[in-house]
Amino acid sequence: MAQFTVLGSVGLISLRNPPVNALSTHVRQAIIDNLKRALSDPKVKSVVISGHGGIFCGGADIKEFAKKLSGPPLAPMIHMIAAAHKPVVAAIEGSAFGGGLELALGCHYRLAHSKAKLGLPEVTLGLMPAAAGTQLLPRLIGVPAALNLITTGRHVTAAEALQLGIVDQVIDHNVLAEALRFSESVAGQPLDARRISTFPCPRPSDLDALFEEATRKVRQSARGAVAPLRCIEAVRAAATMPYAQGLELEGKLMATLMNSEQARALQYSFFAQRAVAKWSMPSGARWDTSQPRPVRRVAVIGLGTMGRGIAVALAQTGLPVVAVETQEKQLVQAKQAISAMLERGAKRRGAAPPPDGISYGTDIQAAADADLVIEAVFEDMALKEKVFQQLSAACKPGTLLCTNTSSLDVDHLAAQTRDPELVVGMHFFSPAHVMKLLEVVYGSRSSPQAVATVMQLGKKMGKVNVAVGNCPGFVGNRMLAPYLEQAFFLLEEGATPELVDQALEEFGFPMGVFRMSDLAGLDVGWKIRKENGLANHGLVAGQSATIRRGRRDSPLGDLLCEQGRFGEKTGRGWYQYDKPGGRVARSDPWLHSFLEGYRAQHGLVARPIDHQEVLERCLYALINEGFRILEDGIAAKPEDIDVIYVFGYGWPRHRGGPMFYASTVGLPKVLEVLERHHQAHPDVPHLQPCDLLRRLVAGGSPPIHKWNEVTGKFHSRL
Incomplete structure (x- = not known):
């Protein structure tokens, strides 16, 4: 789990816990054991801690969060490194996230490869960097910068980390070789000035105003999430308390978060995002084990708002893109808009704009050599039928034909082509080059290989892909309809x-x-x-x-x-x-x-309506439709629905998603509320509890990961 090697006068501790060298119980113990060996060996004058496989350390092992802590805690291990009488150098490549960055902060020196990324993303899991991260980072880079990184969880490049003072050097070549050489050069030098816990925390003169403004901004952006506010409290402790007291408060604040409902929801969301990558087709074949087709050239048909965003998202992958717009005026406007979007995106990423890999055309024939075509014309079935007929005639055999429809029948469009098995829905969300979600809609004849190819392309674009079945509105918009409907009815009622x-x-x-x-x-x-x-x-x-x-x-x-x-x-x-x-x-x-x-x-008498009724009517109607979608087999599992709503519809991540939220409210409560509102509004079918919800409650309301056992027979008939 952590290999120890003596190279001349340097003791090398190499973390080996693929895929991200997470700091599991065994890894933490191995670091401690190997550090003791290095410090007790008179031949070893300095120590280097590195990762393996191109990654320094991805942080704590999130799978251990739900278990009782075993093995050595992370913070004492970091303090042990900092207290070492021999210099310890962190050789950072790939990434140093969460506990991995805290591990590096315990080292006396930090060298990073130029392509490395660093950050403390614990807040995105409803937690805080509680292995002394909230106390060490402000002492190293100052309160304002530390507040920004800790409350947002954002990642920084090696260049920004150097500018902030997180790392001491950025290396363009072999960072491990340089760290070994560097550690030899600092052997024997005094280390007191390199132990961050001994640094006085820089205190801006307007400290109170700084924290008040930070709290105001976080309240506004967090929208009810608690962890960012607790992070502010911990950083304030770093600025106002001795290190030991700040560390104690950090631990107490972390304890309030560790078992909170929000932390559970955010960690569920973390794993749900990975779970959606596994799904079998109705035929039983698994698209996630099917070999994707090679995609070397992509075409986009229609350069309205969505088409432009899709073209930009594709261009940013480096793939050659053919963008087709039959209206000359629209084509000129699209060229200008796409160029500006690519420049803004590059500037935001701090990178050079990608090579101009987009060619333009005014005729569908321009897409003839593409391996995959995405249709993004106006949401009109007759127009899309015509486009698919033309594409089927113009494109080479084997070309995947995809539609960006948000609700139309993918099977009907597939029927317009000579190869329906090569037709898949790609429902992007606007703006398509920014929004992370991609609903991948498989029709009744879509092949597993076609779906696998689209999923791989979506991943290349940086999307969170969810494979869903074909029905009006698919998953996201189908559930949105009753949500919007209830909002309108509430206006009618007062x-x-x-x-x-x-x-x-x-x-x-x-x-x-x-x-x-x-x-x-x-x-x-x-x-x-x-x-x-x-x-x-x-x-x-x-x-x-x-x-x-x-x-x-x-x-x-x-x-x-x-x-x-x-x-x-x-x-x-x-x-x-x-x-x-x-x-x-x-x-x-x-x-x-x-x-x-x-x-x-219309003879409607206005009545008082409170916030609770708004939430019950809007959210529970949406959730009820989610259960119907599971019942119909349009979504394979509740995680699919939750990922779609978190990444595509603004559902607050700290509430996990609509189906997870239902599980936390309690399915009997959801059923009781829906029945009450349906009795009051019998002419609103979306408020009538669906059969699956009733069966789950009758079966004792199993936990969310057990719902598929009830829905399995519905999937088997697809």
């Missing part, structure tokens, strides 16, 4: 957009329903509903609610669009804005008056 949005934002969403709708544009969905004959038609006034086809429906969004209120773009929507394109939403008296008139027209 709520305001401000009340609904405030409840959802306090829960942890970055934006509530109506603020997000204004940002996206109300006209987008209106246009689709009009084309499908569903916009403000067939409604009966004078009833307790508006009714369409025997069930309750709400035309509120369509009615606003008929008034030319499309959201931010027009300066009016559910809120009002200072100008078209403005971003500051303000309450709109016109909208409140409009709602009063609407209620009077």
Whole structure:
């Protein structure tokens, strides 16, 4: 787990715990044992700690978090390194994250390869760097910089780490060889000035104001997450207390986080992100073990907002991209926009823009030599049918044809081609070059190899890929429909957009329903509903609610669009804005008056609605649809749904995802609340608890990882 070798006068401790050299119980014990050997060996004058396999250390072994701690704790081990009477040098390559960086901070010197990355990401797991990280880092680089790294968990490059003072040197070549040479050069030198725990923590003159502002910003960005606030407390201790007292407080704060519901949710999310990489096709074949096809050239058809983002995401991988737009004016605008997006992305990453690997065309024939084509034209079935027919005729045999549809039938599009098994859905989220989620939709005839190829391409683009089945809306948008529906109904019953949005934002969403709708544009969905004959038609006034086809429906969004209120773009929507394109939403008296008139027209009597009802109606309807999706086999497991909602729909990560949240609330409670609201609103099918939820409750509400045992028979019929 940690190999010890004497090389001349240097003792080399090499961490060997693939894949990331995590600091498991055995690794920690091996470090201690080998350090003792090095310190007691008179031939050894200095020590180097390195990783193996191109990685220094990925941190603690997260699988051990749920177990009772065994073996030596990490912090005393780090203090033992710092107290060593021989110089200890960290040779950092690949990554030094979490406990791995804390290990390096215990060393007297730190050398990093130029491509290494460093960080303390514990906060993203609902924890803090509690192996003295909150006490050591502020003493080394100052309070403001330490606060930023510890409360965000962000990674820094070796160059930034050198600028901040985290590392002493950055090496372009073999960092281990340089560390061995360097350790020999510092052997015998005094070490008191190299022990970070002895440093006085730099104290800015405006310390109170600094922490007040940090707390304000963290409260705003964390949206209810507790760990970042506890990190601030720990860093404040570093700035105001002796080291030993700060370390004691760090331990107490960590204890409050370790078994918290938020830490459980965030760690569940961490593992869920990895679990979605495993899934078998309805045929029983596993796409994750299928050999992907080689993809050397990719084409994008349609260069609207989504197509441009997809082209940028592909170009950033280094793949040659053919971008096709049949409208000449749109093509000129797209070229300029894509070039600017690539430059901004490179600047943000601190890198040079990628080579211009994008070629442009105005005819689908330009995609003929592509290995994979992504269609990103407007969400209109007739238009997409035509495009797929043209692609099937133009492209070489074996080309994968993918659609960026957000809800249309992938099987129907596949039927327009000569090789339906090569058709897969790729549902990107806007902006496509930024958003991490990719819903990979397999149709009834999609081959495992085609799905594997798309998943591999998504991974190359840096996406979190989730394979889902084919149905209207797939997983994310199918669940979104009842969520939005309930928000509209709440307005009809007496709520305001401000009340609904405030409840959802306090829960942890970055934006509530109506603020997000204004940002996206109300006209987008209106246009689709009009084309499908569903916009403000067939409604009966004078009833307790508006009714369409025997069930309750709400035309509120369509009615606003008929008034030319499309959201931010027009300066009016559910809120009002200072100008078209403005971003500051303000309450709109016109909208409140409009709602009063609407209620009077339809015989609706406004009643008080509180935040709890908003959450129950919106979130539980969404969760209920999630259970239906599991029941139908559209998602293989609850982790798939949770990853989709965390990465694509703004579900607060510290609440794990909708299905995990249901498990923490308790399935009997979810069932009871849904039944209560369905009794009050029998004309709303989405509030009627689904059969799977009832069976899970009847079966004793098994833990979330056992739900598949109940849903298995549904998957077997696919």
